[in-house]
Every structure is written in structure tokens, then in C-alpha cells.
Amino acid sequence: MSTVPTATRLVEAAERVVAAHGYQAASVKAISAEAGVATGALYRHYPSKGALFAEVFRAVSDRELAALERAIAHHDDPVDGLLAGLATFAERALRAPRLARALLDEPVDAPVDAERLAYRRRHRAVLAERIEVAVRRGALPDQDPEITAAGLVGAWAEVLVGPLAEQPTEAEGRIRALIDLAARTVGAPPPSRTPSLPPTPEETP
Amino acid sequence: MSTVPTATRLVEAAERVVAAHGYQAASVKAISAEAGVATGALYRHYPSKGALFAEVFRAVSDRELAALERAIAHHDDPVDGLLAGLATFAERALRAPRLARALLDEPVDAPVDAERLAYRRRHRAVLAERIEVAVRRGALPDQDPEITAAGLVGAWAEVLVGPLAEQPTEAEGRIRALIDLAARTVGAPPPSRTPSLPPTPEETP
């Protein structure tokens, strides 16, 4: 029964607009319209458009990182975990391409860009940690985990988001190719089958 | 003696401004000031700011791709060529970080972004071709050359441009780590020494 507070409504509306039409189209007017309020209402809750979007990006990032960590935690073996994480990431990105593009690639203004940078950094840190463990255990060849992790983040972003409108290889095949790529990148033998993913919990009850 | 035509002067000025302060700072006013002309002069030679910058990006891209291909052509073995190409790319990017960031990553407006996309595509195509040859010769494991190439482009961009202001590992070490990363990514054994580069021709006589 309890009505959703306007601040929350705005964040959700902003995400919907971005997911549907990209950051370009996410003007203050569009967002407030989507949220069903007037433009001025936004400024009762956020000091600026940038601040609202920083919030949006943070929320989306948190959700993505949680999914990544869930997939990783589902495996004991660090390499399996890594590949499972990749698969999750790729699957989610392909399912919501517009949102993924906004999160990874689209031009955004400075305050929002800072949030995006933070996301990438955390993303990289999570991967680097697993790689380091695997190297220490001797499961992977010696390497600089930070660099490898950065490379992985960049490679996925490029493959998943770069050619958005390209020949629409079905998701299945693309993910498979990406996993092979990632396995080589970290120096692991090619996995014979796609690593299993944890069950997806309900996201908006 | 012959005076440089204004059109050329504008392109060069625009590149200088971008290289020094990033695309953000490259307003029409700044560019014309740098070129030593009034703002209106720009429109005698280009229909819009976007058109001028498309030109700038094209010029820089061509130069970069030429360097890449020169490095590749310097080796008979496709894998050596690939790694030499990477080394060239990385070295150049680290030498002109601001320009590299603009070319690879910075938010630019639509018409310019199109040019950037074209650059990435060509970049990828060049790499993919070498990878395919190497795979056909049995020097690399079976893989989708396009995807691997895209991954390489993304990975380099991320590593070289992403953490711009991070702990300034000296270029030497960073390039070394990148080459190892690339070797693994394509599935080659780690090279024992950095691949040799062709002599750099004079660029602005």
C-alpha cells in the first residue's frame, strides 16, 4: 500500500529511460515525465541532474557487481569462478544492451563518469583477486593480476558493447567465444563446457 | 615560405588543443584562438565544428594505423608482427596520453564518434587478418579472429587509457606486461624478448 517515495521513483524512472533510449535521451523533462512528476520535483530531492544519475549508476553498478560476485562465489575453483562470472556478465549485458552500453561506454557528463570509473575499478579488483589466488595456487601462469583484470574488463566491454548493431550472432555463440577468449587471456586451458551459474534470485519482488 | 592554408592550420590547431587539454576544452573559440584566426573563419572551410573534428580524427587515425601496419609489416611471422604492432601502439599511446584518451575513450559528439568507430573497426580488421593467418598456419590455436581482435583492442584501450592518473608504472614495464597479456590472449607462448620495432620515420619535417 505504502506509496513509493518520489526520490526512489525518480531513480527508477531514470533507469527505465536510459535502458529504453540511452543516456542521450535522458533529459530532466523525459525523466520527470516518466516518473509522473514535474521537472521541479527533481530538485526537491537531488541537487542536480548529475547527482541523480550518480545515484542511478551506483545502484546499477552495485546490482551488477553483486551478480558477478554471486557467480564467483558459486565455485570453489578460482578459474571456474572467473569464467562463471564472465558468463553472467555477458549474459546480463546481452539481455539489456542499451543499459549495458550506457554503463560501459556512452558519453556521460563528468560527475556520472566518475561513478562509472569507480565501477570499473571495483569490477577489476574483484577479478584481480581471483586471478591472484589462482596464480598463487599454480593454476594459472605467472602474471600481473591487475593488468590481466583490466584487460578482461576492456575486452568484454569492447566485444559486448562495441558492435551493438553488428551481425546479431545469437547470444549463445557469442558467450561461448568470449569464454574461450577469457580462458586464453588468463592462461587457462579451454574449458570443455560452460561453467554453471548460480540460480538468479528475484530482483524486483 | 609558402604560408600554410587556414584549413590546415585549423586542423593542426584542433589536434594541439585536444592533445593538450582534451576534447572537452576544444571549443570553437579555443581552436580558432590557437590557430590565430577568428571564430567565423572556421566556417569558411568547414560546414560545422563536427566536420572539422571528423577531419582531425581521421588524420590521427590514419597516422596511427599506418604506424601499426608498418610495425606488422616489419615481421614475417604473423605472431611477431602482432606483438610488435601492440608494442608500437602502446608506446605511442603512453607518449601522448591525452590524445590517446580522446581518440579511444573521451565523450565526443555524434559525427566525431562515427569516425572513431570506423577507426576501431579498421584497427580490429588489421589485427584479425594477422590472427587468421597465424591460425591457418597452425601457429595459434583455433579461435574466432574477429572476437580475439576486438578483445585485444578493448584490453589495450582499458589498460592504457583507463587508469590514466594511476600509479605511474614506468612505460617499459607496462608495455612488457601488455605484451605478455596479448600473447596469452591470442594463445601464443610468452615471447622471450620484446619484438623489434621498425625505425620511426620523421613525422613533421
Place this chain on the structure above:
DNA sequence: ACCTGCTGTGAATCACGGTTCACACCAGGA
């Protein structure tokens, strides 16, 4: 009932930066 503070409204305002234009200036040809 009467304050009072919080929230929402949406047209007006403002800042920013690209683009235009009326006015020179100059070189070369008639």
C-alpha cells in the same frame, strides 16, 4: 481553525557554445 514546513508545479530564466552575418580587406583580372 490556524500555523508551519514539506512537497509538487511548470513557466520563466540562465548559461553555454555553436552558428550566422554585415562589414571590411585584399589580390587578380578587365
Place this chain on the structure above:
DNA sequence: TCCTGGTGTGAACCGTGATTCACAGCAGGT
């Protein structure tokens, strides 16, 4: 010399989109 076309000038113009603000409504407290 007198045109004429090409070029340069820079202040004014204009579109866009974020931000403000004077004016309500409304809930809770006295």
C-alpha cells in the same frame, strides 16, 4: 582604376536543456 570573388572579423543571435522560483496544496501539530 574599378570590379569581383574569396577570405577574415567578432559581436550578435539562437537552440538546447538544466535550473530556479513564486505560487499552491497538504499533513500534522497546537
